[in-house]
Amino acid sequence: MPEAACYEVIVVGGGGAGLAAATAAQSGCKTLLVERRPALGGTTAISTGLISAAGTRAQRLAGIADDTPERHCDDMLSAGQAQAERNNAALTRLLAEEAPATVDWLAALGVTFGGPFPSPGASRDRMLVPLPNAGSYIFHLARAFRRAGGTLRLGAAVEDLIVEEGRVVGIVAEGRRITATRGVILASGDFSAHKALRHEYLPRYDAMPAINTHSVGTGFELGLKLGGEILNGDIVRAGQLRFPPPEGQGSLVTRLPPRRWLAEPMRLALKHLPKALLKPVTMPFLATYLTPDAALFREGAILLNAEGERFTDETKAPGLAVSRQPQGQAHIVFDARIAAHFDTPPNAICSAPGVAHAYLRDFRRYRGDLVTSAASPEALAQALGMPPERLSASLPEGWAAGPLYALGPVRPAISTTMGGLRVDENLRVLRADGGAIPGLFAAGSVGYGGLVIVGQGNNLGWAFTSGRRAGLNMARDERDI
Numbered sequence: 001m002p003e004a005a006c007y008e009v010i011v012v013g014g015g016g017a018g019l020a021a022a023t024a025a026q027s028g029c030k031t032l033l034v035e036r037r038p039a040l041g042g043t044t045a046i047s048t049g050l051i052s053a054a055g056t057r058a059q060r061l062a063g064i065a066d067d068t069p070e071r072h073c074d075d076m077l078s079a080g081q082a083q084a085e086r087n088n089a090a091l092t093r094l095l096a097e098e099a100p101a102t103v104d105w106l107a108a109l110g111v112t113f114g115g116p117f118p119s120p121g122a123s124r125d126r127m128l129v130p131l132p133n134a135g136s137y138i139f140h141l142a143r144a145f146r147r148a149g150g151t152l153r154l155g156a157a158v159e160d161l162i163v164e165e166g167r168v169v170g171i172v173a174e175g176r177r178i179t180a181t182r183g184v185i186l187a188s189g190d191f192s193a194h195k196a197l198r199h200e201y202l203p204r205y206d207a208m209p210a211i212n213t214h215s216v217g218t219g220f221e222l223g224l225k226l227g228g229e230i231l232n233g234d235i236v237r238a239g240q241l242r243f244p245p246p247e248g249q250g251s252l253v254t255r256l257p258p259r260r261w262l263a264e265p266m267r268l269a270l271k272h273l274p275k276a277l278l279k280p281v282t283m284p285f286l287a288t289y290l291t292p293d294a295a296l297f298r299e300g301a302i303l304l305n306a307e308g309e310r311f312t313d314e315t316k317a318p319g320l321a322v323s324r325q326p327q328g329q330a331h332i333v334f335d336a337r338i339a340a341h342f343d344t345p346p347n348a349i350c351s352a353p354g355v356a357h358a359y360l361r362d363f364r365r366y367r368g369d370l371v372t373s374a375a376s377p378e379a380l381a382q383a384l385g386m387p388p389e390r391l392s393a394s395l396p397e398g399w400a401a402g403p404l405y406a407l408g409p410v411r412p413a414i415s416t417t418m419g420g421l422r423v424d425e426n427l428r429v430l431r432a433d434g435g436a437i438p439g440l441f442a443a444g445s446v447g448y449g450g451l452v453i454v455g456q457g458n459n460l461g462w463a464f465t466s467g468r469r470a471g472l473n474m475a476r477d478e479r480d481i
């Protein structure tokens with residue numbers, strides 16, 4: 001039976017794209033947001049939060065007057081050159097054009113940004129960081145949605161779509177049918193934790209876990225069932241070695257409330273304080289899923305598995321090899337010379353470009369759980385629970401006298417699958433023949449639509465931009481946009 005309350009729009013998924021879609025839709029029509037988990041956030045909430053846009057207020061305040069969406073678009077197309085024939089250039093252009101309005105909208109809702117910062121492949125400083133963390137997006141979007149009268153349902157997994165005469169007119173969640181007169185927006189994240197889709201498109205990565213084990217790919221299943229098509233399913237952002245975040249609730253700063261009274265002083269500190277004084281503000285980034293710099297391995301650090309064995313050439317993208325080791329993990333091991341090299345600038349072990357760099361001393365201070373020091377190979381083996389003879393046999397010549405250091409574990413994981421349902425510029429889900437499925441929209445990772453996103457801050461740019469655009473279109477009551 002349909003629920004008594006009837007909605008105009010239903011959004012499936014309460015991460016960045018879904019919250020942006022629901023908040024924008026609620027500006028013009030009665031909207032329900034359904035989230036499978038007990039809390040909002042999805043991958044968006046555990047992300048680093050970086051977002052790139054050209055022509056933002058933040059850039060103007062920083063005196064950057066010559067950045068434009070065209071330049072941003074060109075940068076993205078150049079960075080993605082290797083897969084240019086796979087890329088949807090029209091959606092890349094759309095992302096670049098609408099990202100500044102998206103960022104200004106998020107700022108108007110209360111998100112405080114630090115930056116702009118430089119990022120690899122960007123010809124201007126345009127990358128922003130939400131303060132104090134990515135939870136700020138979720139907090140402010142959810143607040144705006146609630147204040148506008150939107151309805152949230154948490155802990156309810158959408159299982160199916162209701163289709164009448166070829167048009168999507170609602171959802172089935174926890175066995176209940178709920179209708180939507182204007183349509184349904186799929187925003188349920190990527191398929192990095194959907195075993196079958198993973199195996200079909202990315203069999204090499206079968207042994208690699210997803211960072212977000214809740215990215216179960218529902219939107220893909222629902223779209224495919226109605227004749228939708230997955231584009232670029234074999235493209236993935238994966239395999240980087242990652243330090244896991246701290247056990248438990250995370251560091252103090254990842255738990256800071258995303259309020260303006262806290263974010264604003266952080267923003268001013270980022271802008272005005274010398275880098276050394278900024279450590280307490282910037283080091284929280286060490287609590288996220290960080291990737292060690294490949295320079296460690298070029299300098300001679302090695303990877304050892306739980307058996308104390310060296311198993312791969314560390315300088316040649318070792319992620320896949322690590323994922324096939326016991327427990328899918330390894331430790332980075334090095335001697336005193338390498339430790340000294342990475343203890344101070346400019347040799348960072350991890351970086352959030354332009355925002356912060358972390359050296360061995362920062363790991364000791366802020367992530368002591370990841371650092372092991374030992375006077376000898378035997379002591380290191382004992383501390384790491386590895387067989388001492390095997391560990392000793394794996395070490396390069398000259399390391400036997402110690403001291404030795406280990407960082408880890410590192411666990412490669414799938415960050416984001418880049419396959420998305422085929423969509424048009426209004427985020428309508430399209431069948432393989434190009435026809436739209438009436439009443440069905442997709443945003444964020446479900447709606448990549450053939451975009452090959454390269455460059456920092458553009459995935460979130462797409463999540464918020466596509467979500468907002470889909471929601472605004474629905475709010476304008478264009479039943480057949």
Ligand SMILES: Cc1cc2nc3c(=O)[nH]c(=O)nc-3n(C[C@H](O)[C@H](O)[C@H](O)COP(=O)(O)OP(=O)(O)OC[C@H]3O[C@@H](n4cnc5c(N)ncnc54)[C@H](O)[C@@H]3O)c2cc1C
Pocket residue numbers: 012013014015016017018034035036037040041042043044045046047048049050051156157158159187188189190211212214215216217218219289414415416443444445446456457458459460461463
């Ligand atoms: C560690 C990490 C760091 C990252 N850092 C950055 C960064 O700094 N900048 C950047 O641009 N990108 C970054 N990314 C990528 C970026 O976070 C994602 O591309 C983006 O968050 C995707 O947003 P989304 O709304 O599509 O999905 P999500 O945020 O995952 O939201 C999907 C939501 O749908 C819900 N859901 C799933 N199935 C159902 C169902 N059946 N019914 C109801 N709800 C459902 C999920 O529980 C989830 O809440 C990072 C990714 C990772 C893993």
